[in-house]
Amino acid sequence: MKTVGFFLLMAFGSVARAQTLTGTVTEASTNQPVPYVNIGIPGKSVGTVADEHGHYELTYTAANLTDTVRLSSIGFEPRRVLLRELLARPATALAPAAVALADVRVQAPGLFKRRLTLGNTSNSEVIIAGMAVEGHGAEVGVIINLRHQPTKVQQARFNLLYQDSTDLTFRVNLYRLLPDGQPSNEKLNRRDIIVHSSSRPNNAGPLVVDLTADNLVLDEDFLLTLEWVAGGNMAKTQKMHELRKNVYFSAALGYFSKPPYIRKTSQGAWETMSLGARLAGMQFKIGFNVTALD
Secondary structure, eight states, X not given: OOOEEEEEOOOOOOOTTOEEEEEEEEETTTOOBOTTOEEEOTTSSOEEEOOTTSEEEEEEOGGGTTSEEEEEOTTBOOEEEEHHHHHHOOEEXXXXXXXXXXXXXXXXXXXXXXXXXXXXXXXXXXXXXXXOOOSTTOEEEEEEOOSSSSEEEEEEEEOBOOOOSSOOEEEEEEEEEOTTSOEEEEESOSSOEEEEGGXXXXXXXXXXXXXXXXXXXXXXXXXXXXXXXXXXXTTOHHHHHHHHHHOEEEEEEEOOSSOOEEESSTTXXXXXXXXXXXXXXOEEEESEEEEEEO
């Protein structure tokens, strides 16, 4: 049977005279490194993610010098700084955010008794979506529609078909939607949820993430995404070429209300991927889903 692939192109375009800014991100109060910080120019394809030691490399051009770079991480106040100022002081710090008290909820006896799956459960190896892993911060996700409110999210599942021995590190994000249904940059999860492709049995099958301890009780639909934050040696061109060929997700075709969303770089603009009129309005949906109680 012939494989049908729909590629989510998350590649940096080649830019003349591109330069690289190297620096570190630390916590202002302790001077300890902050891992996996999102760094980029909002709305533009200029962005990256710091590594686990807070080290980052940001590729830019002279045209970006007057642009504002946004640095953000859960638990810290976002920081905005002109790129030319960041060039002068590439070692930067984030201040811890004020700790918000957890919501106090009174649970009615009938709540959270029914277990259900929300999202696309496809495990197809015929209809697939490919992720071109060309830059840390590339992200893909689907809208999860709640059937009842409130709903407690207990597990996220990503039907990843990647079987390469090179370990890739991903971050799971749950984003609030704007009033018009488009994704915002506000996360509903209160911690970085980091997962590894090598955590799967025999390095195959779906990525399954236990969210029970997070006590995610939600009253709204949300965007569930998987963001590539580390792994793969970008200096080894041939190896990255192999990764681009091998990172796929199961998908399905249908008349879905919303197509998948992609973000090409960290802090970049959200975009939709749609097959449009080519298949009479049909779209594909990636095999991302959650197990929940309502």
